[in-house]
Amino acid sequence: MKEKIVTIVMAVIFVCMGLFFGYTLLNKSDGLCELPVSEVTGGERGMLGIDKNINESNIDQYLAREDSVYRDMRMLKDVANYEAIGGDSYLSGYVKGFEVIPYPYLAEVKGLPEAVGKAYSGKTLFKQNEDGTYTANYEESLSILEYLFPKDKNIFLMCGGGGYAGMTKNxxxxxxxxxxxxxxxxxxxxxxxxxxxxxxxTVNGKDVYDFWKVNYHNIDFDNLTRVQ
Amino acid sequence: MKNRIITAIVFIVIIVSTVYIVITKDDRFYLSDEYYNNNSFSEITSDQVDGLINKKYILYTYNNYCSFTIPCDKIFQKFSEDYNIGILSINYEQFKTTSFYKTVKYAPSVMIISNNKIVAYLDADNNNDVDKYQNVDAFKNWLEKYIYLEK
Structure with a gap:
């Protein structure tokens, strides 16, 4: 009798273990944690569209995900004089894993503080209309955007202060x-x-920029087909 | 019996008076003298901040941001001119090397500093502070909670 009870208990334990391992194997995840909801923070930062749940303070927790892309929207050397308002016109550093695509090449930069002077005013992939919509300037504009910002991935955007990133999201x-x-x-x-x-x-008192470290996406407008 | 009633009344009066005094106590203070009758908006460095340990002043830290409806430095400068109160400003890179960075993590911000301690500050991450960045009267009303605007 005692032996039967032990046998039944052992059998139940083995079945449970089998079910557990089977469930674990069948539902094996790639180890990625679920991302919090995209939600704009408050205050002045919220006006730039900076996220409340994933931002500068905790982005390290979400780097190197296979289901995501990371884009830094600054120019290597911005035309606008951001030093005038305590900023940095140069891309003096970036977060590992982010690839650089200048937002000013995507659409016109608008609404800069007066002190920084004029922004980049050259060619752009899109033109922003008065009603907030965008019109492609080149036949390849949308496909370039789809390549750089895959729709089937989570997209993390960053820049110097959050402005270009906000414009990119818009x-x-x-x-x-x-x-x-x-x-x-x-x-x-x-x-x-x-x-x-x-x-x-700084080398011999002079600032030097190692742009060769940057994973940079250039857009060669001369090789694109202008929309008539 | 009569004595007990009188004692109780005196006791109640004392308590009510104490509560009233505590509630209506004015915690405002004066800035250091040099910031009154002075509408300057002066740029300082983190080294200079160290020299202001015993002073009471308003400090504005600013940063680059690429899209902003009304530049908030215009609001603070207008306040400085209208109310003749000097404000010190420091760029964010310099500000990050000061001890105040432990408390104020984002620019732009305005801090009221007394003897090297932050009494109050505007939070760039807080909806409740948005109007103070964009409206002179709202900014002034906020400051008046903590400091006297005239001497």
Whole structure:
């Protein structure tokens, strides 16, 4: 009798273990944690569209995800004089894993503070209309955007202060991207994490920029087909 | 019996008076003298902040941001001119090297500093502070909670 009870108990234990391992194997995840909802923060930062749940303070927790892309929207050397308002016209550093695509090449920059002077005013992939919609300037404009910002991925955007990243999110959403999968992480100047890649260094008292470290996406407008 | 009633009344009066005094106590203070009758908006460095340890002043830290409806420095400068109160400003990169960065993490911000301590500040991450960045009267009303605007 005692032996039967032991046998039954052992059998039950083995069945439970089998079910457990079977469930674990069948539902094996790639280890990615679920992302919090994309939600704009409050205050002045909220006016730039910076995210409340994923921003400079915690982006380190969400780097190197296979289901995501990371884009820094600054120019290597911005035409606008951001030093005039305490900023940095140079891309003096970035967060590891972010690839640089200048927002000024995507659409016109509007609404800069007077002190910085004029922004980049050259060719852009899109033109912003008065009603907030965008019109492609080139036949390849949308496909370039789809390549750089895949719609089937989560998109993390960053820049210096959060402004270009916010403008990029507005552009993408206006063109049909899912706003819930786009996070304006904010600005590199507020980033204090462990994944800084320093670009700027000082040699003999002179500032030197190691732009060769930057994973940079150039857009060659001369090889694109202008929309008539 | 009569004595007990009188004692109770005196006791109640004392308590009510104490509560009233505590509630209506004015915690406002004066800035250091040099910031009155002075409508300057002066740029300082983090080294200079160290020299203001015993002073009481208003400090504005600013940063680059690429899209903004009304530049908030215009609001603070207008306030400085209208009310003749000097404000010190420091760019964010310099500000990050000061001890105040432990408390104020985002620019732009305005801090009321007394003897090297932040009494109050505007939070760039807080909806409740948006109007103070964009409206002179709202900014002034906020300051008046903490400091005397005239001496």
């Amino acid at each position: 552009l993408l959403v206006a063109l049909g991207w899912n706003k819930d999968r786009i996070y304006n992480v904010g600005g590199y100047w507020n980033y204090e994490g462990n994944n800084k890649v320093e670009i700027k260094r």
